[in-house]
Amino acid sequence: MAPPIEHPLDLTTQAILTWGSxxxxxxxxxxxxxxxxxxxxxxxxxxxxxxxxxxxxxxxxDKGLMLxxxxxxxxxxxxxxxxxxxxxxxxxxxxxxxxxAMIITKSIHDGAVSxxxxxxxxxxxxxxxxxxxxxGINGISGGAYEYWGPHVFRLFxxxxxxxxxxxxQVICFSLAAVELRRRAKHPAHLLGLFAxxxxxxxxxxxxxxxxxxxALHLDAPATSTAFVTFGTLLSxxxxxxxxxxxxxxxxxxxxxxxxxxx
Numbered sequence: 001m002a003p004p005i006e007h008p009l010d011l012t013t014q015a016i017l018t019w020g021s022x023x024x025x026x027x028x029x030x031x032x033x034x035x036x037x038x039x040x041x042x043x044x045x046x047x048x049x050x051x052x053x054x055x056x057x058x059x060x061x062d063k064g065l066m067l068x069x070x071x072x073x074x075x076x077x078x079x080x081x082x083x084x085x086x087x088x089x090x091x092x093x094x095x096x097x098x099x100x101a102m103i104i105t106k107s108i109h110d111g112a113v114s115x116x117x118x119x120x121x122x123x124x125x126x127x128x129x130x131x132x133x134x135x136g137i138n139g140i141s142g143g144a145y146e147y148w149g150p151h152v153f154r155l156f157x158x159x160x161x162x163x164x165x166x167x168x169q170v171i172c173f174s175l176a177a178v179e180l181r182r183r184a185k186h187p188a189h190l191l192g193l194f195a196x197x198x199x200x201x202x203x204x205x206x207x208x209x210x211x212x213x214x215a216l217h218l219d220a221p222a223t224s225t226a227f228v229t230f231g232t233l234l235s236x237x238x239x240x241x242x243x244x245x246x247x248x249x250x251x252x253x254x255x256x257x258x259x260x261x262x
Contacts, residue, residue: 001148001149001150003066003068003083003148004068004070004146004148005068005071006072007068007070007072007146008070008072008073008142009070009071009072009073009074009142009144010070010139010140010141010142010143010144011073012139012140012141013135013136013139013140013141013142013143013144014073014074014075014086014088014144016135016139016140017086017088017092017135017136017144018075018086018087018088018091021088021091021092021094021095022088022091024091024094024095025048025052025090025091025094025095028048028094028095028098028099028102029045029048029094031044031102032044032045032047032048032102033045035102035106039109041181041187041190042187042190043105043177043181043190043193044102044105044106046190046191046193046194047098047101047102047105047177047193048094048098048099048102049098049193049194050098050193050194050196050197051093051094051097051098051101051173051197052090052091052093052094052098053090053194053197054093054097054194054197054198054201055085055089055090055092055093057198057201057202058085058089058093059079059080059081059083059085060081060202061201061202061205062081062083063081063083064205064206064209064213065147065149065162065205065209065212065213065216066147066148066149066151066216067083067145067146067147067148068083068145068146068148069083069084069085069086069144069145070143070144070145070146071084074086075087075088086144086145092132095128095132096125096128096129096132096166096170097166097169097170097173097197097201100121100124100125100128100170100174101170101173101174101177103121103124104121104170104171104174105174105177105178105181107121108174108175108178108250108253109178109181113250113251114251115247115251116247117247117250118171118243118246118247118250119243119247121167121170121171121174122167122168122171122243123167125163125166125167125170125171126163126164126166126167129162129163129166129167130155130158130160130163133158133162133163134155134156134157134158137156137157137158138156138157143157147159147162149216149217150216150224150225150228151216151228151232152225152228152229152232153229153232161209161212161232161235161236164235164236164239165204165205165208165209165235165239166205168204168208168239168242168243169200169201169203169204169205171243171246172200172203172204172242172246173196173197173200173201175246175249175250175253176196176199176200177193177196178253179253180192180193180196182253204242208235208238208239208242209235210235211230211231211232211234211235211238212228212231212232212234212235213231214231215227215228215230215231215232216228216231
């Protein structure tokens with residue numbers, strides 16, 4: 001299989017993804033600023049910015065999980081590994097990952113979580129990912145990109161394993177971010193969020209998602225569907241093990257983060 005290099009890009013979809021996502025990003029950043037002023041911390045703003053900065057590593061993700069952004073007419077700011085990157089990846093990260101992480105970390109900080117909250121947060125992020133990506137893939141009269149590999153379990157051409165891994169990595173990022181905030185002795189220490197985001201992003205997508213990534217790239221075209229199905233199911237199984245552990249970690253954070261270091 002080869003990426004759809006010559007596939008036409010739906011310019012209307014591109015415009016909606018670009019202007020819509022950047023507009024929502026501005027709103028999210030304003031909310032982060034207000035929360036930060038109320039709690040006297042730059043934590044929430046840095047949380048969003050760390051997610052946005054992490055989008056510069058998107059080409060690694062694209063190669064691993066076989067995502068291709070349609071190139072003809074793309075508004076791109078750089079290309080890596082031969083994959084052109086649309087400028088809305090940064091705003092997309094702010095909405096899908098930064099905004100969701102802000103909701104989760106704020107809930108933990110306020111102690112407004114229970115043992116089942118991790119599954120609620122997981123479902124929320126999964127729905128957000130499905131809505132955003134299904135639109136990006138299908139668009140108005142055509143999409144802006146596709147997952148072109150031999151993925152299985154697709155929903156309107158969207159491999160559901162992608163959303164499952166995205167939801168898991170947001171939860172991991174949020175828990176690590178809360179721990180950093182609790183331990184930080186100076187606001188500058190919160191800049192560690194810029195390192196934590198790519199660490200948790202690729203730990204989830206390339207670690208937990210390792211079985212499906214390897215299966216996608218096996219040189220076994222005659223049996224690829226069977227291998228990809230097995231790899232996908234194995235990754236899903238690992239996700240629920242991680243979620244079970246994350247629920248326990250989340251509850252352990254509640255008391256410790258009621259009066260976090262600023």
